Amino acid sequence: MEKNVILSLKNVSKTFPVGKSLLGRPTKFVHAVNDVSFDVYEGETFSIVGESGCGKSTTGRLINHLLIPDSGEIWFQGKEISHISQDEMRPIRKDMQMIFQDPAGSLNPRMRVSELIEEPLLIHTDMSAEERAKIVNNLLKIVGLSDKHASRYPHEFSGGQKQRIGIARALTVNPHLVIADEPISALDVSIQAQVLNLLHKLQEEYKLTYVFISHDLSVVEMISDRIAVMYLGFVVETAPKEMLYKTPLHPYTEALLSAVPIPDPTLHKERIILEGDIPSTINLPKGCPFAARCKKCRPECLEQRPERVEVEPGHFVACHLYKK
C-alpha cells in the first residue's frame, strides 16, 4: 500500500539571534534546528524525541508556522507553507492544530470553556451559535467531560481535565494533522495514561495524523509508528518504531535507549553513560554533532558532517559508521 505523505520537511534550519552589538545587530546565533528532513505519512504517529534543548519543540513550532524557518521547505498537504504570510496560513490552520505542553498556561483564563473550544469554529467556519454549541458539547463528551463543564472557567479544572479541554480545542475544526508538543509531560503519571489512551482513541476515530514531541521514550514506544531522534538540532536517526527499539544504529540512540528503565528489578541492564557535555548550539561543531561524546568517534567524525543514509528501508541514520 502506497502511503500518502501529509507533511514533509526538507533541510529545514532555524537560528535565533542572541547578544547585541552596539548597533543592535545580533552578534551570535543559536542554531536550534539544523538541516532537518523527514516525511510524515497520513494516519501515523510520528514522534520526535530528544533531550531538552535539542530543538524538538522548535521543530513543532516551525511546522505550525508559529516560527518561520531560515532555510529549507515545509510541505503540508502538497503545499509549501514555510514562507507564506499569516493570512495565507490561516485557512491551513484548520487542517493543522496543536496541543501544547502546559495545559494551564495555554488556556485563556478569562474565557469560558465553551468559548475556548468554539473559537476555532468562529475563525474557520460561519456556523450559527446553536451548531457551535452542539459541536462543543459533543467534543466535551468525546474527551470525557460533560456539557455542564462548558460554562466554567479553566481554573476550575484539574491539570488532566485542562489538557482534555486543550485536546478538544485542537479537534474542533476536524484537523488532519495534530502536533502534540509534550502533551502529557505536565501531567501526573496516572493521568498521562488516560490522556494517551484518549489520543489513541481519537486517532482511530478521526483518522488523525500525530506529530508527537516528547522526551519520554517509554511513552514514545507505546504510541509511535515512526520515530525521529534529535540531537543538537539535528535529526540523527529516523526509523519505524520496531526497528529503532530493536536495532538502534546511531550511537546516541543506543545510549538514549539504554537509559529507559525496565519495569523488572531482577533484570540488569547495561547502561551506556555518555561523558562530556552537549556542545554549544551557538558554535556548532564542525563535524558530527555527537562526535565529542561518541565512543566510536573516528577522525573523520570531527571533520565532516555525516550525510543521511538509508541503511534498511525506512531506516535513516546520519553517522559515518554507516557510510556506504
Next chain:
Amino acid sequence: MGRYIARRLLETIPLMLIISIFVFMFIHLIPGDPARTLAGVEATPEEIEAIREEFGLNDPLLKQYADYMIGLFKGDMGRSLKSNIPVTELIWSRFQFTIQLVCAGLVWAPFLGIFIGVMCAIKRGTWVDLGGMFLAICGLSAPGFWLGLMGIQFFSVKMGMLPSAGLESWKSLVLPSLVMGTGIMATLARYSRSSMLETLREDYVRTARAKGQKESIVMFRHAFKNSLIQVVTILGLQIGGLLSGSVITENIFSIPGMGRLLVDSISFRDYPVIQGLLMIFALQYVLINLVVDVLYGVINPKIRLD
C-alpha cells in the same frame, strides 16, 4: 457579589474610625492656635480665651474627639472656624469643582495612556515603542506646576485661546485637564506596556495564534484583556490621588476646589475643615479600592468574589 460589596462597606466603618483617630490627633499636633488667628493680631487675651471657650478648644482632647464623632454620626462635621459655614456644606460646594477637574483629567488620560502602552508593547523595540516611552518619561518627569504655567504662558498669554484662571466654560477646563491628566497618562502608558508585554509571553496567546485567530483579535481578546488587571490597580490609586491631590492644579488656575480649601484651612488652623477634608479623602480612597477589587473579579474570573 452583592454580599461581598455589603461586607466590604461594613468593613469601612471600623477602618474610618481608626483613620478618624489619627486625623484628629495629628491635627492637634500642628503648632499654632486657631483662636489667635481668628481673633486677629490686636485681640486681647480675654477675647482669645472667649473664642477658645466658644469653640470648645479648651476641653480635654478626648472630649473634643468624642463631641466630633457624635456630630459625625449625625452627619454634622462642625462649622468652619473661619467662616462659620457648616463644614459639610463648605466641602460639598468645593467638591463640585474638584470632581469637574478630576473628570476632565480622566476623560482622556487613561485611554491615551493605555493605548500608548499597548501599542508600545505590540511594536516593541521599534520607533513606536521608543517614541511612546519617551513621551511617557516626559509626562512623568514634567512637574504639574511647570506644565500648568507653560500652558498658561502659551495658550492663554501668547495665543489667547484659553482662559488662564477660574471655571466658567468648558474652555477653562482644558488646561487643568492637561495638568491633571499628564501624570496619569504617562504612568498608565508605562504600566500597561509592561503588563501587556508580560501577557504577550503567555502560552494562551500562542495557542490563540495556533488556532489561526486574527492577530488583532489575539491582541485584544487574548492579550489586552488579560493585561488589564495591573492597569486597573494603578488607575484606582491614581484616581484616589487625583481626588485629593488637585491642590497644585487648583492653585495654578485659581479654582476653588477641595485642594485649595485644604491649603487655606491648614494655614488658618481651621481644625473642623481640615478634619472633614481628610476624612473625605480617606473615604474616597477606601471606596475606590473597593471598586478596584470588584473590577478584578470582572476582569479575571479566577479571583471572582463571593
